[in-house]
Amino acid sequence: MITVSRLTKQFKTAPRKEGRFKALRAMLSRDYGIKEAVNDISFSVEKGEFVGYIGPNGAGKSTTIKMLSGILHPTSGEVRIDGLSPHSQRRQVSRRLGVLFGQRTQLWWDLPVRDSFDILAAMYDIAPTVKTLRIKELCALLEMDPFMDTPVRKLSLGQRMRADIAAALLHDPDILFLDEPTIGLDVTAKRNIRAFLRTINLELGKTILLTTHDMDDIEQLCSRVIVINDGRIGFDGTIDSLRDRIGLPTIIRVTYRKEMALPKDDWPMRLTNRTGLTLTVECNRKQIRAMDALRLLENLGEIEDVHMDEPDFEEIIHRVY
Amino acid sequence: MKWLRMYKLLVIASLRSRMQYKFNFWLTAAMTALVSVVEFLLLAVILTKFGHIKGWSLAEAGYLYATLTISKALYRSLASDVHHLEKYLVSGELDNLLLRPIPVLLGLMSQNFSFRIGEFLQGIALLAICMRMLFLEGQLTWAAIPLTVVVIGSGALLLFGIGLLTATIGFWLTRIEQLQNITEDAARTAVQYPLTIYPRWMQGLLLTFIPVAFASYIPSLYIIRGQGGLWLIAASLAVAVAVFGLGLLMWRLGIARYQSTGS
Numbered sequence: 386m387i388t389v390s391r392l393t394k395q396f397k398t399a400p401r402k403e404g405r406f407k408a409l410r411a412m413l414s415r416d417y418g419i420k421e422a423v424n425d426i427s428f429s430v431e432k433g434e435f436v437g438y439i440g441p442n443g444a445g446k447s448t449t450i451k452m453l454s455g456i457l458h459p460t461s462g463e464v465r466i467d468g469l470s471p472h473s474q475r476r477q478v479s480r481r482l483g484v485l486f487g488q489r490t491q492l493w494w495d496l497p498v499r500d501s502f503d504i505l506a507a508m509y510d511i512a513p514t515v516k517t518l519r520i521k522e523l524c525a526l527l528e529m530d531p532f533m534d535t536p537v538r539k540l541s542l543g544q545r546m547r548a549d550i551a552a553a554l555l556h557d558p559d560i561l562f563l564d565e566p567t568i569g570l571d572v573t574a575k576r577n578i579r580a581f582l583r584t585i586n587l588e589l590g591k592t593i594l595l596t597t598h599d600m601d602d603i604e605q606l607c608s609r610v611i612v613i614n615d616g617r618i619g620f621d622g623t624i625d626s627l628r629d630r631i632g633l634p635t636i637i638r639v640t641y642r643k644e645m646a647l648p649k650d651d652w653p654m655r656l657t658n659r660t661g662l663t664l665t666v667e668c669n670r671k672q673i674r675a676m677d678a679l680r681l682l683e684n685l686g687e688i689e690d691v692h693m694d695e696p697d698f699e700e701i702i703h704r705v706y
Numbered sequence: 707m708k709w710l711r712m713y714k715l716l717v718i719a720s721l722r723s724r725m726q727y728k729f730n731f732w733l734t735a736a737m738t739a740l741v742s743v744v745e746f747l748l749l750a751v752i753l754t755k756f757g758h759i760k761g762w763s764l765a766e767a768g769y770l771y772a773t774l775t776i777s778k779a780l781y782r783s784l785a786s787d788v789h790h791l792e793k794y795l796v797s798g799e800l801d802n803l804l805l806r807p808i809p810v811l812l813g814l815m816s817q818n819f820s821f822r823i824g825e826f827l828q829g830i831a832l833l834a835i836c837m838r839m840l841f842l843e844g845q846l847t848w849a850a851i852p853l854t855v856v857v858i859g860s861g862a863l864l865l866f867g868i869g870l871l872t873a874t875i876g877f878w879l880t881r882i883e884q885l886q887n888i889t890e891d892a893a894r895t896a897v898q899y900p901l902t903i904y905p906r907w908m909q910g911l912l913l914t915f916i917p918v919a920f921a922s923y924i925p926s927l928y929i930i931r932g933q934g935g936l937w938l939i940a941a942s943l944a945v946a947v948a949v950f951g952l953g954l955l956m957w958r959l960g961i962a963r964y965q966s967t968g969s
Contacts, residue, residue, distance in 0.1 A: 396965065443968070451966055456804045458962040472962070476807045484805050491802050495723040504719050508712065508806050536726065 386560065386592055387430040387453065392462035394423040394448050422448040424616035425462070430594060432559070435586045437607035437624075438596045445616040446596040447486075450562050453594070454484045466560065480509060483553035487565035490549055492537045498548045499533045502555060509556035516555075523551040526581060543574035550578070554585070561585075563595045567602055579605055628671070636694040637678060638665045645686030654678060662689075712808055716816030724818070739824020742775065746828060749898070762900045765839035766930050771898050772833035773854065773922040777861030778894060779825035785866055787817040789890070791873040792882050798967030811870075811957060845930055853929050853939060860939075861921035864946035865894065868918060870953030877960030893918045920945040 397417045423445040430436055440446050451457040453464055455471030455478055464471055471478040485491075492501040499520075506516040524530055527547040532540055540548065546566065553561060566582070567575045583606060585591045597603060603610060603624065610627050612620040620627060637654075640663045648656055648666075653673050658665035664685075668678050675693070682688065724731050749771055753764045762770070782789065791814065794800040803813035833854070840846045872889045876882040893916045901909050901923050912919040920942040928938040 447968070451801070454805060456801050456966055457964065475804070476809075479805055479807045482805075486801070489798075489801075491805065493719055493723060495726040496719065500719065500722070504715060507715050508808055 386432045386467060387594070388465040389429065389449075389453070390427045390463055390465075392423055392426050392449070392452060392464060393421065393460050394445075394452060394457060395460045396420045396422055421616050423452070423459075423613075426613070426616070426618050427462075428611060428618065428621055430592060432592055433586070433590045435582075435593045435606055435608050436595070437603040437610045438594055438613065439598075439603060439610060440596075440613040440619075444613045446613060447564055448616075449613070450484075450564050450594070450596065454482055454562055455479060480556060481558050481560055483556070483558035483561045485549055485553045485561070485563045485566055487546065487549075487563070487568040490537060490545055492545075492548060492552055494538050495536055497534045497536055498529065498540070501537065501548070501552060505552055505555050511556060519555060519557065520551075523554060526584070527551055528577075543570050546570060546574070546578065550581070559590075559592060561591055561593045563593065565597055566595065567597060567599055575599070575601070582606055634667050635670050635675070635678075636665065636667055637682065638663060638692040638694070639682050639688055640690040641686040642689045643686065646684075648681075648685065652681070654681065709809065709812055713812055713816055716813065717819045720817055720819040721821075724820070734820070735823060738822060739828070742825050742828050746771065746832065760900055760902045762902075765836040765843070766845075766926075767900065768832055768836035769840065769930055770900065770922055770926050772829045772836060773858055773861060773926065774894065774898055775825055775829035776833065776858050777865055777921055779822040779829060780858065780862035781865040781869065783820065783822050783826075784862075785815040785869070786820050787814050788866070788869055788873050789886065790818070792876050792880070795876050795880055795964070796967075800964060801966055804961075804964070810961060811954075840930055845932075850929050853925075856939065857922060857925040857929065857942065860925070860943045860946045863950050864918065864921045864942075865890075867946060867948075867950035867953045868893070868916065871949065871956055874953065874956040874960040877963045889916050894921075897921060897923050917945050917949065 396419070398420050426445075426449070438446055438449065448457065452459050453466070453471060455475040458472050466478050467481060469478050469481075471482075492498065493504065502516075502520055506520075511519070524533065527550065529544075529547055529551060532544050532548070535544075537545060537548065550563075550566065553563075563582075567578055570578065579602065582593065582595075586593050586606075593606075595602065595606065607624055610620065610622065610624050611618060612627070620630070636657075643662070645662070645664070647659075648654070654666045654668040656664060656666050664682075666678075666682070679691065682691075749767070750764075753759065753767055758764065759767055787794070788811070794803075794814070800810070800814075803810045806813060837846060837850065837854070840850075869886075869890055872882060872886050875885060879885075893912060896904070896908075897912055897919050901912060901919055904912070909919075913924075925939045925942045927933040928935060
């Protein structure tokens with residue numbers, strides 16, 4: 386359904402000059418540096434898959450999505466969506482795609498949500514009866530009734546995101562590219578959006594490619610994860626195999642009431658730091674349950690306070706390498 | 707036809723967006739009208755003082771000025787945000803247009819639609835007055851009316867073409883505001899007056915490098931002064947089509963270089 390082969394995108398950057406008149410020389414200079422935002426990546430996505438595309442800021446996630454949806458032209462390599470190129474056949478491909486950029490709305494800022502839907506419906510040649518029906522469905526699923534007649538600029542972030550998701554789905558595309566659809570939302574709003582995405586993936590068979598910084602999005606939604614860093618793919622597989630590969634390191638910080646014993650070498654956890662009466666240990670939740678870990682820690686002395694940190698997203702990405 | 711309908715729809719949406727801020731909407735309309743009235747008064751003062759410019763009478767110079775004003779109002783009304791492409795390049799707003807199954811240029815043309823009613827009214831009124839004077843002096847025949855319509859259309863296309871070419875350079879250079887000042891504003895202001903008042907090198911520039919003289923000066927030579935022949939009009943039309951075609955070609959090349967912005 387989506388095939389990406391040897392995709393590369395380079396951006397030219399002007400290098401900084403050193404010494405006198407550096408600003409002037411940088412301006413006049415013809416030489417430039419090349420930054421590879423996306424470097425020779427290949428993958429393919431089958432119908433009905435829910436793929437998480439993750440990586441730290443600046444890894445090339447958005448650049449990839451923008452190339453897949455026809456906004457950016459690749460420096461080399463190619464993209465095929467249902468066998469079509471999103472660059473030379475942009476208009477045809479755009480009808481099969483629903484694209485959402487969580488950071489920026491695609492709705493008409495000053496107009497009511499309903500008007501944006503009307504304009505989009507006309508752009509995609511959606512018949513009036515189909516349009517009415519689909520808006521009604523989306524309205525019910527995403528609970529948009531209270532703000533259908535509110536100008537987009539007056540919506541809350543959660544409302545705006547729902548309206549944007551509905552806009553991306555209005556022309557019933559088979560493929561969805563969602564760039565950070567839960568960014569900045571509160572827990573409830575995130576949960577609702579996740580439930581909605583799961584429904585359209587499972588029940589309507591939509592193929593979804595999602596980028597996010599939220600590990601919960603990935604764990605709860607994606608059947609497959611692609612990790613990108615520095616423009617290269619570092620991992621491509623199921624969420625379970627990602628977990629196997631990196632473990633799920635939990636960090637436990639324990640403060641003891643008085644001087645404690647130190648763990649022996651054959652301990653199943655790793656001691657990473659010790660300051661005064663506080664120990665920081667790391668354990669792999671696949672190997673040891675939290676309760677067992679606490680019991681082991683209690684053996685070292687009387688505990689005053691415990692603090693547990695779930696694995697940090699950036700940390701996990703880091704470990705893939 | 708389909709694209710025309712689409713264009714109309716987007717223009718209406720854009721007008722409705724602007725109408726959300728009614729005060730600003732009407733104030734902008736009033737201000738642009740005022741500015742063009744002041745501009746013309748300036749020209750009128752010069753002409754009444756000296757009677758003519760390098761052999762061009764008041765009516766003739768007025769005709770030149772009026773046709774160009776209407777052409778410009780047409781171009782800037784129908785394709786207003788082509789002139790503001792820089793904004794889209796810097797902010798990455800072009801993304802939204804690229805995601806839709808419509809031609810990107812059409813989408814851009816329909817954004818922030820502003821109907822330059824002040825310029826139209828002023829241009830048409832002035833044109834009517836000047837053409838009447840020229841009729842009475844026997845310089846014009848009825849054939850001038852359809853020819854003038856053609857000239858205004860071809861002038862609008864030429865200005866659009868020059869604007870498009872300049873804007874597309876933004877895909878390479880990003881910031882183009884100053885360049886637009888030269889190729890669009892300064893050049894067009896220059897050819898509001900008969901070309902003969904300028905030194906040779908500048909006439910050459912306005913006939914070749916930025917061929918904006920073909921918008922109204924060259925065809926006016928034939929229509930109101932009877933110089934050359936009908937071929938001057940044909941040549942003007944040909945230049946307009948060629949420049950616009952080149953603009954479209956550059957646009958296609960430029961789109962492939964669009965860099966968007968980080969997010």
